[in-house]
Amino acid sequence: MSDKLNKIFEKQQKQIDEPQKADEDIVQLVGFVIGDEEYAIPILNIVEIIKPIVFTRVPSVPEYVLGVFNIRGSVIPLIDLRRKFNLTPMNNTGDTRYIVMKGKNNTAGFVIDRLTEAIRIKKSRIDPAPETLSGEKGMIYGIGKRENSMLTILKVEALLKRDF
């Protein structure tokens, strides 16, 4: 009896382990556009992606913190990535989305111009951020090389870190 059970357990364990092994060097990302550039963040850091909703301005914070909004009972900050990246602010369009990201101890919503797609990329295809860019408060995790474009992969923990 216990032999049988053990076999089943082993089988299940195998099933759990193997797909992970296969995925080990593949990273899943979600791509989005701010200004003219495409960025991406790991899919596991995303709580949800919503259409723009009303938010409440919060006084005495930097301009890129637009305010706070209510997402199913939690009050979380809303950060405009255009302003954060020193691009000219823009009115919301039909493509504008809020991406709600979760880090270790923080959750925040980020305004992006539009979503592109879910991306699977091999770890070997990701280069570390170039020296010249790493000065940008360490927000960049790396540069993903794709067939005909480049992808800036952002560090979620850095985005969620309060820097004021």
Place this chain on the structure above:
Amino acid sequence: MDDIQEILEDFLIEAFELIEQLDQDLVELESNPEDLELLNSIFRVAHTVKGSSSFLSFDVLTKLTHHMEDVLNKARRGELKLTNAVMDVVLESIDMMKTLLNCIRDNGNDTEIGMDLTDIINRLEAVSGGEEIPPPAVDKEEVIVVEEPKEEIEESDEDYSNMSDDEVEAEIERLLNEKRAETKKKKEAKKEAVQVPTTAPVTQAPTSKDNPAPPAKKQASSLEQTIRVEVSRLDHLMNLIGELVLGKNRLLKIYDDVEERYEGEKFLEELNQVVSAISLVTTDLQIAVMKTRMLPIAKVFNKFPRMVRDLSRELGKGIELKISGEETELDKSIVEEIGDPLVHIIRNSCDHGVEDGDTREALGKNKTGLIELKAYNEGNSIVIEITDDGKGLDADILRSKAIERDMITEQEADAMSDREAFALIFKPSFSMAAKVTNVSGRGVGMDVVKTNIEKLNGIIEIDSEVGKGTVIKMKIPLTLAIIQALLVGAQEEYYAIPLASVSETVRISLDEIYTVEGRNVLRLRDEVLSLVRLSDIFSVKQVYEPGEHTYVVVIGLAESKLGVIVDTLVGQEETVIKSMGDYLQGIDGIAGATIRGDGGVTLIVDIASLMDMAKGLKVNIRESMQSKSKKKTSPEDYTVLVVDDSKMDRTIMKKSMEPIGVKTIEASNGQEALTMLKSGEHDIDIILIDIEMPRMDGYTLATEIRKYSRYKKLPLIAVTSRTSKADRLRGVESGMTEYITKPYSPEYLENVVRKNTNLLAE
């Protein structure tokens, strides 16, 4: 080993509970030395602690309590009179007992702090022997090896840690049996003792066989049935209730909307019933859960009789403390914070407030000073009042002291009301005492009071009359998680101000605001109130002109007050404080956020930080509120929006207005007009509205426009062929300024437009 640990924990909990009661009883006993019941209960405490500590091999504690027990036992039998001097020794030994218990709690043993018991034991023995009490030894620091008190603890002296589990079980069983037998014996013995106290046998050092008391048996029977619950569970429960309250608010708001839209429908009645039932149950549930977190304030008050007694002995003044309302309940977290401020206030009253006996007699007062400590509920707050009948505060002396210490200028002192002068005592490093004593004079105490009360969003008021006494009144919110808030509007933003901090709201005209040395002030009855505008503090975008009148919310925190100018008062709402996460922690002026009935987020104002921010502001409110009106001189600066679905009607209206020379723009229906208005592209001064239009009619348009506070005063003129009285009434209801019926003469329309834009014909 775990068993022992568990027993140890139980012992500590029980011991601390007993001691809390003990202090109270002892002070009472002093004024009522004949009370045998009290004496018995005090004796039982000493005895229980002794019994348990010897069981747990805490030798130092056992020895101490053993000697205390001796003294108390004699007093109980009437062989010893409890004089003040005797009480001093007993109280001191109880203090040492507390120290030992603390040591046991922190270190797990009673030898860590190396307390020297020889001195206190000598005195206890002297007391019990009826001898003169030797003075306390000067050097208490000296550590001596504590001798083993063999006699009393021989039974429990075995080494439990070497026993197997079974042996321990057996040992416990044996001890229990023994105790039970003793209890029985003891009860009989006690009965005798109570009936014929003088014939009871006198023993110098009663062994535990002679005098065991039932450990806390009686205590247990008089207690209500309770279970201990972790505070974190209650916190979680409270959070859930918070969510529920928000849900309820939302439901109420939706119901209001639905009621408006489906007036008279039958299902409304049922919906109403459900909504009110849910709202009622939610409120009850909230109160019930809040109650589980409530502790009677007696927990704090209980230590004061002892403190006042000690102080009055130390200072050589007769002081009586009268406590009332100790059953008033407060949230646990608040009870923990309130103790320190009260200690400082009462110390102050004893030291500075109450005069010594001779002075009091000379003044024709009762020789014994009276301090009253009172707690009661008032609305959603609890009020704690400390009254003394001492010499009171002299505002003039306070002023001159403050000037002396360079805390205020002479001008400021002159402008100060008496109440403001009283508030000076809360300033750090301000002390009225001529010299620093043991009790007070360092100027720290009242600052602590202020900080702690501020932390709780409470308000302090002082009232005093020279020669009559002082009243300090502290108003503290009942709970911290769910608060009543006043919703106010600053331009188009809304903020919630904790209602506990709001003392009143007043409507004033701009002329009532004065500027004194760059400060904006308002004379409110006999007080001069500093003013700030909420929109200045939070740099709210200025979108519309305030009128001639404005609202002032008077907020108070601890001892200070401030008038906050807001543009609208929305009303009172129950709010649940939500944190905005680490990212937005500690924003100036913001305590947190709450979710409103409509799902939007409203920020909650942090009163303490708001008051700080207000100090740094230098804006001339009156000027900025008046001069901001944009200068529009020529008719071309004015824009008229014409909303009509018929092209011909629009043209007729435009033609009629040509003589004025204003700019006109057009919209063909309500929806379009609203979008134009919202986009803010045009600065529209007046709108002409047709009633019957596709997509959105004129009434709806007017209602929608009026929802924006910046358009509250925008002239809206209905131009329509509907002439019935009902239509006119609806026009007024929806917020139309004027109602013109078609057909009209071009001159009439022209005049109406001129009148509403103040562009009068020359």
